[in-house]
Amino acid sequence: MAEDRHDMETAALDWVIRLRDPGFDGWEEFEAWLAADPARAEAYHRLATADQDMAGLLAAGLLAAAPPVPAEAPANVVPLRRAGFTRRAWLGGAIAASVAGLVGFGMIERQPSLYQIETAPGMRRTVTLDDGSRIALNGGTRITLDRKDARHATLDRGEALFDVVHDEKAPFKVLVGDATLVDVGTSFNVVRDGRVTAVQVAEGAVVYNPDSEAVRLDAGRRLRAVDGDPHIELAAVAPDAVAGWRExxxxxxxxxxxxxxxxxxxxxxxxxxxxxxxxxxxxxxxxxxxxxxxxxxxxxxxxxxxxxxxxxxxxxxxxx
Amino acid sequence: MSSTGLEAVFLSSRDRLLAFLRAHGAGDAAEDLLQELWLKVSSAPAGPIAQPLSYLYRAANNLMLDRYRSQQQASKRDQDWTEAATTVPGQSDEPSTERRLIAREQLRLAQAALDALGERPAAIFRRHRIDGVGQREIAGEFGVSISTVESDLRRAYRAMIELRSRFDEG
Incomplete structure (x- = not known):
């Protein structure tokens, strides 16, 4: 059977998808397709088991809901031309390199909704987001925000205190270095300096990397992590000492x-x-x-x- | 339908199921596999089964996938994947091993691959793969044609499966 390999893969994939439909009943048609060429069963098995293996990943809460309605951009901000790169700066390492071609760099160009706010050293300012959350920026700090997703911020460098309006349905996320922080409460301070990330929680709680380490930091706890180093330092901090820099x-x-x-x-x-x-x-x-x-x-x-x-x-x- | 009812359907559909297993490449093992299928089906907790024949076909399909899987060398990376992917969010684990770093990277790559498809294909994929909604219903929800749903799903499943195979290759 001189079937093009690519066509066969596509057909096998279609069967993987069709069989996932809850009401699928085209078993005889499927059988006829399989029976026509032994290579088809091989292709189908390979794709179907790979699809089954995605289940663990999907269950790990990977595929969060689509971003909410776009919000208006605050004034006095810098549009980001090569948007997305900072958020994706984790691209590195063998696995990442091997999929770079697959994922493509399209996503780097695809995020015109990002914008940045930057403070000079010695300057401080506070930004209020649409949902009422406030971010106080210490000097020498840069954050990247997403016009389309007000519950999302990246601390590129420097120090910021996040006073977050908590929303169970849409937890506030802060990306810092190669880590993600998700708020479970209200007020936390984050420092990004070179490859070092330090988090201090004043009120409520924050989860560090919910999809992997899932370290919960309650009020009065602090964490320090260095990019690429799996060891994470945890210690206590007086809640009222957090973000004392503002005063x-x-x-x-x-x-x-x-x-x-x-x-x-x-x-x-x-x-x-x-x-x-x-x-x-x-x-x-x-x-x-x-x-x-x-x-x-x-x-x-x-x-x-x-x-x-x-x-x-x-x-x-x-x-x- | 009771399990005796299921047995009646099984017996009357014996040849069809056998042909189905052979189409899957069961070869000489088809008879043994059919026996195994019945043992599995009959020992499963008996709940009401609306479409017994479809149920048996699906069980046979899963059996062949399990067989394929056991024929593949279980690589170390598979273990990494499973262990990492079953980490419970919110649970305070002791962070440490390289395994977790790999898992973290995989999670991000998968999310990135899905994001890269665009909003609608990603959302349609979620409805189908996670929520288990049929293609026709999805087409109605999103106000697009069935063929649009099909092509979105094809792209999304392909991206996720390709990513999964890359993880194996390491």
């Missing part, structure tokens, strides 16, 4: 000096770096930052030397 209070309970430097950079607009010799040093305490935000004045409190090097502030070991 100029940075509250620490054992974070590293590298984290403190990153916070100071975002908050002050100055570039602050931790010398490698102190970067891993832990800090406990409260930094109150005034309008003049004099980084040098924090030296004693941080137990480091703060010196100016060109345009940067460097936190370095104390000299006796």
């Amino acid at each position: 100029g209070r940075l509250i620490y309970d054992g974070q590293t000096m590298a984290d403190v430097a990153a916070d100071l950079s975002r908050w002050s607009g100055e570039t602050v770096r931790a010398d490698p010799r102190v970067a891993g040093q832990r800090f406990r305490g409260v930094l109150s930052l005034g309008r003049d935000h004099d980084v040098a004045g924090l030296a004693a409190l941080l137990d480091v030397d703060v010196r100016r090097s060109g345009r940067e502030w460097i936190l370095s070991p104390r000299t006796p």
Whole structure:
């Protein structure tokens, strides 16, 4: 039987689909199709078992409902030309590479509804979404929002506090690095710095990567994860210490000096770096930052030397 | 229909079912497989069966798929897939192994593949594959022709199946 292989695959696929119809009764027709060529049964079995295997994936809650009605774009935003790429930036690794051709890059061009909001270092602003949810952006922060889906935000970099209006039917999702956060309550802070993601929950709860790790973070918990590293750090945080940056209070309970430097950079607009010799040093305490935000004045409190090097502030070991 | 009623249909349709198993490539094993089919069907919890012949055909079809599956080498990746895909959302698992990272990537790839089809084909696929709604009814719901539903489903099923096979190849 000189049947084109592609036609046979298509026909086999059609049978897989037709047999899934609840009222299917074309058994004799199906049998006649199978009987005409032994290769057809092979093709059908292969496709049908692959389809059966999708069941686990479908059950894992993969295929969420279609996005809701488009919302109007807030003013003062940057349209995103190569939209979608940041959200898809996980493309990497052997599996991804092997399917890249299959999925295609069409989806990268296909999302004109995305737009970005960015703050300069030292600047802070709050965005209110259509559903009443508020996102407070610390300095040096960029988020990507979706005009078509108000329950969706990507933290590209920096720090943001999400005060989310909870909706059981449409949970608010934050994409950060290669992780997804889904709100179960109301208020949480997310920091994205290089490949590091840190989440702190002030009220309610958040689920980290509901489709894989599914780590639930309740109020008073924090999480720290590094892209590509399966290890996730969980610890406690005082709920009222979460997003103290909005009032100029940075509250620490054992974070590293590298984290403190990153916070100071975002908050002050100055570039602050931790010398490698102190970067891993832990800090406990409260930094109150005034309008003049004099980084040098924090030296004693941080137990480091703060010196100016060109345009940067460097936190370095104390000299006796 | 009781199980004795089902047995009557089974006996009267014996030859048809045998032919169906042979069309599936059962070959010399067809008689044994028919016996196996009856054991399975008769030991299943007896509920009311509206269309006994269709029920038997479907059971025979599943039997042949199981047979095909057991003939394939169960690869390690299959295990990865099944374990990963049955993770319960909301359950606080200890994150760690590479397995989970692979699963996470697979989930995202599948979602991306579906998104890439466009809204209507993705929605139609969900209605058919997840909600189990027939094509005719879907056509009515979406206000499109049956052939549109067919072509949307073809694209969606193909995308998902191709993706699934790529996972196996690793």
